Amino acid sequence: MTSRHISLKDLAKELNVSISTVSRALRDHPDISSEVKEKVKQLALSKNYTPNPLAMGLLKQETRMIGVIVPDLVTHFYASIISGIEQVANEMGYFILLASSNESVEKEKQAIENLLKARVEGFIICQTQETQSTEHFEALIERSIPLVFFDRICLSDRVPTVTVDNKAAAQKITQHFYQQGYRRIAFISGPDQLNITKERMAGYLEGLKQSGLPEDPELIEHCNLSFESAKQAMARLLDTANPPDAVFGINDTVAFAAMQKIKERGLKIPDNVGLVGFTDDFHAMVVDPPLTSITHPTYAIGQEAARLFFQSKDNKQYSTPVVLQTQLIIRKSSQKTCHGDHDDAETAW
Known part of the structure; x- marks a missing residue:
């Protein structure tokens, strides 16, 4: 039998207190008495409670997730770039959700929709070889959803990009x-x-x-x-x-x-x-x-794409395209x- 993830609601119900009281107790909020804090923490420990980052993010309107869409997940080229993105994202307390378009513009559009449903805060994308219309990208821009392109890019006058020369x-x-x-x-x-x-x-x-x-x-x-x-x-x-x-x-x-x-x-x-x-x-x-x-410089491409993402997210401003050199x-x-x-x-x- 699969054990269910213990939630704040479960802890609150067992202690007969509000969910907000449990949440503040776990964060050592000064409004909560030491006695209540101790009870909450002991119960959380005994139940193996771990915070749900998605639920916490939804409360703050910040899920700390980035959607990354690439043409495939197999080649070393994309794998190395993804590693670079992930390294910078982790440093910023974020994690990534990956999707492969398999070089299909329809799958690219579907991946965007699915990742939006998962509440990603924005996207880092390498577009498919089929992509000609940019409407699905423009819809993200109009909604002020952070977007960065790398390698195969478009809308470079409106969206931060990372390419090589x-x-x-x-x-x-x-x-x-x-x-x-x-x-x-x-x-x-x-x-x-x-x-x-x-x-x-x-x-x-x-x-x-x-x-x-x-x-x-x-x-x-x-x-x-x-x-x-x-x-x-x-x-x-x-x-x-x-x-x-x-x-x-x-x-x-x-x-x-x-x-x-x-x-x-x-x-x-x-x-x-x-x-x-x-x-x-x-x-x-x-x-x-x-x-x-x-x-x-694949790893560096990923790092730069992630840095541009956070600049775009924080400043809401267009960033100058990054062009890296090759050998x-x-x-x-x-x-x-x-x-x-x-x-x-x-x-x-």
């Missing part, structure tokens, strides 16, 4: 390829509406320009960020009359899919096709060859000019 990172990737001797550099992009797509596309094009390489529409393919969609995009690139000798994937999942398709075609990485990803997933180090990738971790998948003992080296740029 996607444009500079993508430009660095393109120039790295050029320095390694690659000249037909392709980009497998994501959904057009995402800020990460726009910013990384801009960096890719700027990198081509800085390297003196022409823009070629045949070298740009789109996918929906799924493994299969990315494989199909890579196949289309390889089927062109003049296929690429290097490929930049908008994230590591896309790059892993491209790697599989390249190998299926009997081509060698990095000799026939160089490959670079973005996010530096754990698997980047264990695939063959190890994948060159942009590494995010290009160079591994074998893009080291065309490296030979011998240096093939397995890992360097940061």
Whole structure:
């Protein structure tokens, strides 16, 4: 038989006093006599009473809970960011309620509704790849519910955001390829509406320009960020009359899919096709060859998102967007000019 959580009401009923008397006794309120305080505390101890933070929060109109919504709960990228959020939240006496949108805008909307019913005080969100309309976010803003976006963002003129310098990172990737001797550099992009797509596309094009390489529409393919969609995009690139000798994937999942398709075609990485990803997933180090990738300061992203949340909550003011820097971790998948003992080296740029 499951034991029920002992409430203030249960203690009050047994002692034949009011709930407020029990509550004040447990808080050592000066209006309560020492004798009553002792009785209340002894009973609470014998019944293993512990305060219900949700009930206490409702009394104060403050539940000390933050709703965190991410596209998935599996990848290290989001897990590390969540850890950063949780660390700052715990320092502030808050805890987080997690929800996964599974890249579905309908699930994203439902998660917001469910977390509001759980009385979260606000949200920290990475939007889905499907999200185009911002009405469900604007409804939160209109109700003055604190909201922070990270990585995939929108409404950045009204909502605090945390991102990395996607444009500079993508430009660095393109120039790295050029320095390694690659000249037909392709980009497998994501959904057009995402800020990460726009910013990384801009960096890719700027990198081509800085390297003196022409823009070629045949070298740009789109996918929906799924493994299969990315494989199909890579196949289309390889089927062109003049296929690429290097490929930049908008994230590591896309790059892993491209790697599989390249190998299926009997081509060698990095000799026939160089490959670079973005996010530096754990698997980047264990695939063959190890994948060159942009590494995010994921834990710091989470910390900054949580700090912005509390600033927004306390000041009710818009905060300047936070943009963090990245590193290009160079591994074998893009080291065309490296030979011998240096093939397995890992360097940061």
